[in-house]
Amino acid sequence: MRGLLIVDLQNDFCEGGALGVDGGNAVAEGVADFVASHAADYAVIMASRDWHDGDNDNGGxxxxAGKEPDFVTTWxxxxxxxxxxxxYHPLVPMGSIDHHVKKGQGFPAYSLFEGTSDGGVKVADLLSGAGIDEVDIVGIATDHCVRATAMDARALGLRVRVLEDLVAAVQPETRKTAVAEMEQAGVSFEHSK
Ligand SMILES: [Zn+2]
Incomplete structure (x- = not known):
């Protein structure tokens, strides 16, 4: 059984957001189109949101204050x-999402697997409960949260595809490293069409 993981398709990660990634809006548009025609291919569709505390630095x-973020570990x-x-970006296909996952409340959390559903269930448990053995991953950003999500999915023994036209990266250099790392771990990259 196959699941679709939509990673952090949020306003702040798209153009005009606090940490906007080039191509973020295009990813949202592409994901909306893709889900409209492919939702039936997936037993489970899950979407994550980075969801930080407003009153602290969320574990660094x-x-x-007064320091420049390094865009690697500080943001x-x-x-x-x-x-x-x-x-969520306004184009996120809400009606097709089975589980909404929040992560990063008070600490850095890049992987969707670090989050829990609104019902308080861990992602790994939701997937295994639904008999999922392979996942497709889309969203933002290729070099951070998509990478971490893909690596965790592989560590759980899932087959993993990243839909390469439905992701966007923060920086070309870190994207390259992340893609190499994911490929090394057995992640495959495929076009959504
Ligand atoms: Zn964050």
Whole structure:
């Protein structure tokens, strides 16, 4: 059985957001089209949101006041719980999503597998409960949260495909490293069409 994991398709990670990635809006558009025609291919569709505390630095994830973020381990303020930036991109196909996952409440969490559903269930348990043995991954960003999600999925023994036209990266250099790392771990990259 196959699942679709939609990673962090949130306003703050798209153009105009606090941590906007080039191509984010195009990914949202592509994912909306893809799900409209392929939802039936998936036993489970899950979407994650980065969902940080607003009153602390979330375990050093937010750059300290007055310090420049390094865009590797420290970041500008983003995806504060309940803020407009933390909401899903308006094109996210809400009606097709079976489980909404939140992660990063008070600590850095790149992988969707670090989150829990709104019902408080761990992602790995939701997937195994649904008999999922392979997942397709789309979303933002290839070099961070998509990478971490793909690596965790492989560590759980799932077959993993990243739909390469439905992801966007923060930086070309880190994208390259991340793709190499994922391929090394057995992740395959395929076009959605
Ligand atoms: Zn974050």
């Amino acid at each position: 994830h937010f750059a300290a 500008p303020l983003h995806c504060v719980a309940n803020s407009a930036g933390a909401q």
